Amino acid sequence: MGMHSRVVYFGIVDSLIVFFSVYVSTVVMFPSSDVFSLQLLILSSTLIVCHHVFASYNKLYKRAWEYAGVEEMVVIFKSITLSVVLATAVQFFISADVYLRVLASAWMIQLLFISASRFSWRWYRDKKVAGRSVKEGKRTLIIGAGSAGTMVARQMKNKSNCDLLPVAFIDDDPRKHQLHILSLPVVGGMDLLADTIEDMQIEKLIIAIPSLSKKELSMIKEKCLQTGVETQSVPMYEDLVMGKLTVTDMKEVKIDDLLGRHPVDLETAAMEGFISGRTVLVTGAGGSIGSEICRQLSQFSPSRVVLLGHGENSIYAIEMELKESFGDHVEYVTEIADIKDRERMFDIMHKYEPEVVIHAAAHKHVPLMEKNPDEAIRNNVWGTKNVAEAADAWGVATFVMISSDKAVNPTSVMGSTKRVAEMIVKDLDKQSATRFVAVRFGNVLGSRGSVIPRFVDQIKRGGPVTVTDPEMTRYFMTIPEASKLVLQAASLAQGGEIFVLDMGEPVKIVDLARNLIELSGFREDEIGITFTGVRPGEKLYEELLNVDEIQEEQVHPRIHVGVSPEVDVAEVMDRVEAALLQDAATIRTTLLEIANRGQTLTPAAL
Structure with a gap:
């Protein structure tokens, strides 16, 4: 039934119920009275008009009664x-x-019959579903008999x-x-999990308690994993109440569910003020981080x-999605442009004159950059220089460079660049009206080339x-x-x-x-884990902050900040440019020498 037909249908039904409720009440209360009086006609007409006014205000005719509940x-x-x-x-x-x-009696009659007219819709739908042939599928036990379950x-x-x-x-x-x-039994608590799985021949477990704390959810998930039965969990409760959840969208339990910490709390007002109404340019917008940054900033109405x-397919995909x-x-x-093309960066910056630039384009694969240090320099160093200087030339207000924890005491070409x-x-x-900053964080779960998709x-x-080292x-x-x-x-x-983003506690790769x-x-x-050895340029332990970078006060509960010491950048760039004329080993050695000089950060004056 379409929306227009639904409104007409329920409008007619309600009008008849309201109209006859007045006359039925009059006959019951005053059997000898004249039911065809002008006063009763006026009363019933007034009641119908009032009913439609409040029904329209409360969207009574636009509700999906097949899902009706207490709120309806x-x-x-x-x-x-x-x-x-x-x-x-x-x-x-x-x-x-x-x-x-008469009015009191009419009120009761309307309440009874209008409710019946609506909930019969749900009863019919449920009866129709129940009347279908018996459904087959994996026998599933739902953990959590609340609203989500x-x-x-x-x-x-x-x-x-x-x-x-x-099944239960x-x-x-x-x-x-x-x-x-x-019609499904609540068989008991988690102490009966193993017995229930055996008695009811359970093939699938669904954890449907998204409102619990991360720690409590982790304990339940661990108990489910011990049974050896395939386990899934539902998304966050916000997705349920917004109607985003379907059974086919059920989220596989992944490692980030067991990291044991809550998502970060953010000051959305500050971000909205920073983004709203502005032109924002994102380099590397088709990458894992760049595309997600585009999704997040789009919520603040730029x-x-x-x-x-640089990749046309990824840019097309994120454009269509956004x-x-x-x-x-x-x-x-x-x-579609390459950040190594300096003239093109200046042209694009002039064309759009963005107020904010987020520079996420980079080569990030550590072992590959060990083999191709010249390309790492051209993209990560010269590319950044091109975009940053173009931003300076065309008066960008804020330039944000995405950096990495591998830039701390770097042992790799990627980290050095x-x-x-x-x-x-x-x-x-120091020399520009543009605010230039860098944001440094560690490994990102699920990004392209990261361990989770490979595992x-x-x-x-x-x-x-395959894991490189048991201590990684x-x-x-x-x-x-x-x-x-x-x-x-x-x-x-x-x-x-x-x-520097606070990443919580470090995790062993082998445990993941x-x-x-x-x-x-x-x-x-059944699957097995083999150790392949540490790859070129890798550390066993990454660092987010040097010891003297840490300061007592932070600008945000999950954000540290520091300012690097003075460096002669002209000299640095001369050395980098000279290194490009050398072989790969010399390039790597030069980069490490440059990058590990003046690593100490001093607390920022905030």
């Missing part, structure tokens, strides 16, 4: 009660005779293309034990976003999962987390800072591999 019942009650009260007031002013008993079970039952069959709930709330929800990248999600209020333009790029940005800030592919192929340790952050913090740091920029194997429904002895 409250709306019906409010609409009918307010319409009767208003009709009573109107009747009082028209005539001193007010049929209070109920919604998951209902969608499993109603989705014809879902291959999951809900588990919930630690003793008040729910032995109850039935959507007037225009320039998507600059236009679909935010195209109604944000203008998106694309530029990032450190030199930080020097360039810092030096430009997932290896597990899908049956293993083994890294800091981790999710892509949205890193992107939001970049924008937060940028909104706090005064100029010249190197912002073991957890991911278990989360995928396998045992370590």
